[in-house]
Amino acid sequence: MQSTSLPFSRDLVLVGGGHTHALVLRKWAMDPLPGARVTIIDPNATAAYSGMLPGHVAGHYTRAELDIDLVRLSQFAGARFVQGRACAVDRGRGVVQVEGLPDIGYDVLSLDVGITSRMPDLPGFAEYGVPAKPLGPFAQRWAAFRDGSGPAQVVILGGGVAGVELAMAMAHGLRAVGRAPEVTILERDTALTAVGGSAAVKLRAAMRAAGVTLRENCAPVRLHSGAVELEDGSELTAGFVTGAAGAHPYPWLAQSGLTDEAGFVEVDARLRTRDGSIFAVGDCAEMVETPRAKAGVYAVRQAPVLLNNLRATLSGAGGLRPYVPQKDYLKLISLGEKSAQAEKFGIALAGPALWRWKDRIDRKFMAQFDDLPAPEAPDLPWPRAAGAASEDKPLCGGCGSKLGRAVLQSALGETIGDDSAVLDTGGAQQVISTDHLRGFLADPLAMTRIAAVHALGDIWAMGAAPQAALAQITLPRQTPELAERHMAEIMETARAVMGEAGAEIVGGHSTMGAELIVGFTVTGLCERAPITLAGARPGDRLILTKPLGSGVLMAAHMRHAGPGADIAACLARMAQPQGAASELLRGASAMTDVTGFGLAGHLRNICEASGVGARIMLRDIPLLKGALDLSEKGVRSSLYAQNRAGFEDLADDGPAALLFDPQTAGGLLAAIGGDADAICRDLRQAGFEAAVIGEVTDAPGQIEIV
Template sequence: MQQIQIPATRDLVLIGGGHSHALVLRRWIMRPLPGARITVINPGPTAPYSGMLPGFVAGHYDREALDIDLVRLSRRAGARLILSPATGLDVERRAVLFDDRPSVAFDVASIDVGITSDMPDLPGFARHAIPAKPLGPFAEAWDRFRAGAGPARIAVIGAGVAGAELAMAMAHAMRTRVRDAQVTLIERAEAFSALPPHSTRDLRAALKQQEVTLLEGVGIERIEAGVVLLSDGRRIEADFITGAAGARPHGWLRDCGLRMQDGFVVVDTFLRSSVPSVFAVGDCAHFAPAPLPKAGVYAVRQAPILHENLRASLIGQGGQRPYRPQKDYLKLISLGRQSALGDRFGLSFSGSWVWRWKDRIDRRFMRRFQDLPAMPAPVLPWPRAAGVRAALGTKPACGGCGAKIGAPALQRALDPNGTAGPGDDAAVLDTGGARQVISTDHLRALTEDPVIMARIAAVHALGDIWAMGARPQAATASIILPRMAPALAERSLSEIMQTARAVMAQAGAEIVGGHSTLGAELTIGFTVTGLCDGAPITLKGARPGDSLVLTKALGTGVVMAAEMQGKARGGWVAAALDSMTRPQGDAAALLAGAHAMTDVTGFGLLGHLGNICAQSGVGAELRPDAIPLLPGALDLARQGIRSTLYPENRAAHPFWPKDPLTDLLFDPQTGGGLLAAVPGHADALLNRLRETGCEAAIIGRITDRAGQIAAV
């Protein structure tokens, strides 16, 4: 029986990677909705878990333990992840707005962007302090500060529970690092007024035990570099200043066209905003039936209700479930050391056993995103032709250049007699007195985000033109979209073409035509022409003594292969995508004097260097320790992860040693760097390349030993 490919017909967009949305994604893994295309929007690849922040600040958890990996979670849920902050919402057009990419349309949307502790009305705060929320930037700033040495003077603004937890955690962290610490907690009113008297008493005692100075009933006039100036004239010297006073909504929400309460999105009992197709949860929402404290426990409890109501909206049926918040919740307050204070139903309790209880709860919550539900393996039909299982392989097929046909098979198909050598990156045409180059490149998607994929494909196609020393001139696009409803196809194609036109225009080229169709999966390609002012730079011409310059780090193949298997950290994937989308026009201009040049793509660094050596009749010496690598690439190679094309690339060089670093020399690159043989030692050229933001390195030299490439 023929397998039916369900076309996408409705777009669900989750704005923010907060706790509710993370739990919705986890539920989506176990219970996807056929025909629904899901998009997650978040500024970065991870979402910090607020419950473990004090433990991280105190040094009980490392940075990685604090984060929900949205890249891995989204991949497993079949969602595209947009790593860019939303900056607006157009409810009339049903579109999420950005500053750095085309808008994203939706049929149903949900907002879970949390809050900020920024203090825009406090003079000097934006310049000299950092808010405790959003958690990501705060955690990074604290990591840098606590790694220092010498006395530590810290000021925390806002003596609520969050401020007290941070102050005690910071004091504990400094003492464990044998640093003299002066921690001051500042509150303009009475501290901890929202807690019961017995909990307030115990919390004050814990602050005193941690030697945190509590100043209450005093305002702040302004903040200057290294000092907090109080309204009564006192000066609090501080090298690290943070704010945990209150909860403020993100500014862009104010003008989103929804009903608001003090800047928060007003929602009804079904978690719907004033526009029924837009939901909101967590701290950024104001629950109209019964306003709730800003606490993560409510976001967690809202998740299953949100999941069901989003599904009902996408299906187009009623039956929405009401959210009924609990009347009270367990408050577990970290006390710096591995001790905690608990409060519920008027009872207060504290001690190391409470910390162990809190630690178990927090770790159990985070394991929900580490131990994701396994997807059932597809059942192969029987009977079937021999070789089907081997052809499918044991891991997901790679996208990008990892999906290319291997060099030996390609060479045999294009040159059955074996008389031609490796071809240049682009064909050279002499037309009407002008020297023109032309090349084509098409990539099977390696990310669900069509905008990022369009950037990668455009930069990758332009690489062949830049490698020839030519100026990009014109391009045609070839787009295959997965089967979907016409409205969604229009949305996707619009995002792709807006992005492609911008990348090509930045390079000096114009898209002059193309072709689109629906197929099995997203594939984006471009045919690009360029003009040469002089002789093109080819694979021929490398000379003994030339320096080998590489302009990008290696590792895109192994990182993206690991991402498809759910084994790559989100930060590693984000770095790889950033590398693949980085244009090489400036680098190509600086390398205009190269004797030979190519771009490193599907056949790996050694494959493309071998082409230069074969065409130029030379050899090369490589310095593997000088080759820049993407974050995580070597770790993943040590785990035995390889891209689909790796075995064929490796087979062409059987005598090279097998170790993780050497294996990365055969890793297929997508949107890879330029590899140039340049005259002399090239140190000055290297400095100019790095000034443009290029991660360039001198990785070896050309020798007179024809056909021999050796590691030194």
């Protein structure tokens, strides 16, 4: 974790969540370099482990067992995870360009983006083929086909070890779900040239036993929907076509000026490119001095060397180590069923015992990413003031760190008012509100998007159109050079979110402090009377525009728990703007946004201001994926107990517990007197996970859960 005595002074950026980078993050967490800020960029929240892919395809492993959780791993390492697709490296400016996001600056950069088995030269492949790499998208497409119906006809383009292993796994996986497979491998030349003669003979026999057809010296010329056209003019029917032939680098790497003629990034023995601040590892790299085949075993063994050399470069201390790859490596090849073949130095053996050995190796590798210890509470000093105690869990960020409803009411001596103040200037009605969020993510880009949407929520809840914004930013301690880079990323993100909402950032303030805090003061104009908390009428129906559960998911994330895919989905929902939802709800009798007080607290605000009650249909409330499971395991936001207070008459088990979960950038809660079902359909069509969750009653102050 970042030392409290040293500001950030250097940016290390890891592009790609390959095996080497995953291991580097795991080791970095054990011994971080003070002053270094780490960023990892990857399009996906998880990275598939190639060693277990054939077993997953065959049905021996679940998808969860296949994936390295990059979100949890980054949190554990104290790194910021940026979910995005890198598309260029601008060495002159020292930035990585990411699709749809601001440029991310680096001082030291490492590339581990893997390869693709796409076949751009084969007509129709982009439309009808599924490349075997990257692994994550392939696994998703395969699962959909395997669990489908109809003829189970599969064609694999490429008769190397990877294609053969995949073919046998597919045949077994289809049989396991009751489908009769017809699996064919097409190889332009001779299959299995990368293994010794004995190993090739055994693999050919294993293919025949698995019912896989191998056609050598047979080249495809075009893919059609449901068929592969061959060079002799015939067609081979196929419902699933995948490419496992060769390894192709991503085209964007070539523009870096660091690649060979084939497009792979050239590195020396120290895994460093000719640009001394850029490293490359795994399949995307070509070791100029010791060329080797593209195999995961090299990527795994590169990790300690890369970690040492990154630390040496960041610190300027020197001492870079060379990576010396082994001349040959043990090839463990799955045979579809729970059997495997081992080959090294031309010697080949096969059998169930070898599969069990491979299974143990793979599970041991993955266990180091699954078993991430939660952060420990610091030791309490002694002596200490009476009543001072350490929390048994970290203080939540976002709305989970805010003061509770009862505390604010007691301090203010009045009922909680509307989301924004209403100003009447020359007959024009303007609303103004301010809000900020304590950092709950290491990624300032995601934090800024969510904080901006959160601040705009007060404006949208009044039915106003956002107009202008002031930014208030607190950066964690860092050098002026990094602060300039950091602020540029934040402000570009903020301008994009505010601009999309129709507002312009007109100024703001910044400072440095102990942690990242992002806030905005926002104004909006009302074309009609503002929608307030007061105005709800008995018989109105209640619409919620976003699912609940962000508080519990973020609490889990801070403890290195919670599936990364669920965390990423939660962040995406939090960052969803609600301008369109506000417009669809313009006829609401009363409206608010659901934030720190939770659904129950904000609903009570409407009931108290309107002099009404409410009935909630618990089964109709949408929940974020993973939130209920975590809640039932006892995960709670820091603010949960305060939100629960005052609702002792309501249940707090099962889904009911999430009524008190503080939401950051939560949904709009509207009381609707018109056709709520039609409005809800329009909201869902516009991309909101909206639902009618209850109705307003004539029992003042009473909230009932059904």
